[in-house]
Every structure is written in structure tokens, then in C-alpha cells.
Amino acid sequence: MTKDETLVAQVKSDYRSAGLSATDRAMLEYCDKLTRSPSEVDHTDVDALRRAGFSDAAILDICQVTAYFNFVNRLADGLGVELEGYWPSS
Numbered sequence: 001m002t003k004d005e006t007l008v009a010q011v012k013s014d015y016r017s018a019g020l021s022a023t024d025r026a027m028l029e030y031c032d033k034l035t036r037s038p039s040e041v042d043h044t045d046v047d048a049l050r051r052a053g054f055s056d057a058a059i060l061d062i063c064q065v066t067a068y069f070n071f072v073n074r075l076a077d078g079l080g081v082e083l084e085g086y087w088p089s090s
Helices: 005-017 022-036 043-051 056-079
Strands: none
Touching (some): 005 022, 022 043, 022 056
16 A cells, blocks of 8 residues: 555564554554454553544454454464465475
8 A cells, every 4th residue: 555665564574663653653563462462452552542543443443453364364374274376486
């Protein structure tokens, strides 16, 4: 969407050092925590998103998209699914 390949590469490598807005960084911090340590997410994380300017509806969207992405990836990994044409040949 951004058409900025440098930014895309930075975000893929380490979003924390990419040239992102504070709002985008707050969103990605939440997504990272929800992905890596979901049991540690609490109201302070949601409050941080509100302080970053996200509405409750936007926070719900962020949470749902992150959770769904994680669900689908774990389902595919658990079944050994490989995406045709997506991964480069070795």
C-alpha cells in the first residue's frame, strides 16, 4: 500500500527502527505483544492504544486482525500447509 519498498523492508526487518509514526509504532507494539505473549496483554496495553489516538472500534479491529492472522498461521503450521507459489524455491 505504501509503495515505499525501503519502509517495507525496514518494517519486515525491525519495525522498531523503521521510520514509522508513533501511532503506527504503538499499534505494532500491541500486535507484537498479542502475538508473542498474549497472556501478558492487559488493560494498560489497550490504554496505550487509546493514548496513541485509536478509538475503541479501531482497537477491536487491531485485536481481531492480529488474532485472526495468528490463528490462521498456527492452523497452517499445525497442518504442515505450504502455500503454492508463495515461497521461493530452495
